[in-house]
Amino acid sequence: MALKISERKLFLAERKKAGKRVTIGFTGIADLRHFIALEYIKGMMKACTDYDINFINMGGAVRYSLFDDINFISHYMKNFKFMKEPLVDGMVTWAASLSEFMEQKAIIKLFGDLQPLPTVDIGHMDIPGASMLKIDANSAVKSLMRHLIQVHHYKKFAFVGTDISEPQRRRLFNFQHELEVNGLQQIEGSVVMMNKKMEAKYIDEAFDKLASNFDLHEKKEIDAIITASDIIAAEGIEQLSRRGISVPSDVAVVGFNNWYESITSRSPLTTIDLVYFKRGYAAVELLIDKILMPAQKVETLYFPTDLIVRQSCGCLEQSVSLSGTSEASLSAESDTDNSEDTLRKRLVINAKAIFPYESDESISKMLDAFFADVYDKQKESRMLQWFQNVMQNYRKTREFDSDHFQNAISTLRALLLPILKNEKGVIVFYMENIFHQMRTLVSVFQKYESIADRENPYRINNISGQAINFLSAQNLEQIFETLRFQLSELDIPGVVLALSDSMSHSFPLPKIEFTFPEASEKLQSLMHTSVPEPHLFPKEFFDRDKRYSVMLEVLHHADQYFGYAFFEMKTINIATYDVIRMLLSNALYTVYKKEGKIKYATSYELEESQIQQLIQPSSENTESNGRTRLTVEKLTAYLTEHLREMTDIDKIAGHFMVSRSYLSKKSKELTGLSVQTLHEKLKIEQAKNMLKSEKFPLSEISEMLGFKNQNYFSNVFKKNTGLSPKNWMKNNS
Incomplete structure (x- = not known):
């Protein structure tokens, strides 16, 4: 049962008085320019302000930069090293946000392993041991359907969604349930579930299918189209308009999510507001309750949503x-x-x-x-x-x-x-x-x-200038001086920087090397001391006798790591911190390389003999093509350079400027293997070298070679060698 605000504040005040102010973290992956993640973060930060507790943002941002890392997920996974006490007293997690990168089973295990740390998840997945804050999808769809049926007296409905989204599949189920409750039949061919992402071309195809199946003019055969997302609804309205079908006069269209598209749609959308800000705020309150009462049973709370009535259903506001x-x-x-x-x-x-x-x-x-x-x-x-x-x-x-x-x-x-x-x-x-x-x-x-x-021109030009200053830095002190100036220019109040003595593939054992503002006299004794584990990072550096909000950024160049930084948060524009991380990492790489502080992993790199033993060219038509000059050497070189990635045939074909089918055919002719199989075998040869070096745990080998998880890597390894990695090591030690 939820505690009263006064009970929470009394508990938190006692913790603060004892010098142990509560600190919570947040983790999830999203395009953090998008309002959903930002609204979540706004809600959490407002709750942390109201309850006078600390906040550490460990969320990962993707798809907002030209400089996105190809193997983003492997870098993001390092954040989980920080998600323990005493650095944080609890975590708000968004497990479902990893769905694009990992299988659901692996995601659930990853977040479940955070136990016994108190956690509250704000997604739709069931995480063992975590309290969960989910939207009440049933009442959301019910309120939407009730409005369409009782106010507009609609009876003939269609539904459009995407089958690859579990929340959208649930919305379809709730829609079908509401039809049954109201004594209405699902019309044959009226449900279109795309097996694709919510991209314009696929949405257009879905609405084309509906328009082919039914006469959508003047509500002759369909009164209203329910969609599982405002993105689908807004694009669908455009596609209907191109066909001369007007919304809402010919057919009503409603959405879900109350995204930006709902207001800017050709016909403003009647939709469901999923109250992200309120849910972020409520997640913090639920987490405080869990920290206060750790023995309390795991809860799943269903958060009510708001029906937003606009013009697309046929209403006047x-x-x-x-x-x-x-x-x-x-x-x-x-x-x-x-x-x-x-x-x-x-x-x-x-x-x-x-x-x-x-x-x-x-x-x-x-x-x-x-x-x-x-x-x-x-x-x-x-x-x-x-x-x-x-x-x-x-x-x-x-x-x-x-x-x-x-x-x-x-x-x-x-x-x-x-x-x-x-x-x-x-x-x-x-x-x-x-x-x-x-x-x-x-x-x-x-x-x-x-x-x-x-994108203020002065600010962008300033960042460009600082990038030049960073790259011209000859040592760490010059990098730190540049960083001081840039933080001031970008209105970031402070940073604490932990750096290792050398750069390597393994996550570093860093020392606290830099603070801005300068560390107080009381903290000077902690400067240049090693942090044995990320979660043992001394929070005294953030405190300054007040509540703090900080952003974690892991510092890396390609697949090698320097350390990490905690930026004091003033703006929630996450891209700002990541740009600094990128500039700082590039500058550190230059200095570390100059000073010989990079640990090259030559001991486990593939040798030419290993590559050649995999090649069994076809006896037919093995001459290189004059137009593309696609050779064994070029193909294997490319695949070897991209061992960290999953095999992407389209990307490889694009690199060589050939068609997918040509690439597949040519790979068979040149090597006797498909591109997928060749890439896999090269990965396994690299894995053997890494196992022999005895420097890498299986989890890190799996991650560094682009496998989804350790279990999948072990299965592929055994398929290729006949032995599990551990047994192979026993036989080859």
């Missing part, structure tokens, strides 16, 4: 539906009982309250624009032009506030739309679209502001 009621800011009665002049004066007063920084002349122009849009219906909305000018003028003197403008639009709609209560529905929907365009314009302005802030 609240400000429209309230037209003519006392709840509207200007009642219908007052509209009809007063003269046009009195009405206009009242509108000016109310509009002035909405836009207090606009002149009377500007407000008058807005009202003229409104009536012109309603009755003249020009190609370009005058009201939208007015609003655009208002925002541009606002940005000249103030920091742009998207929430302010979104609220202003809602209030303005509530003021103006009741005037149209006697007009035909088409006029109301026409004005709805204009207000929707206003909302989209705010979103675009906000996006530009975000990009301008993130």
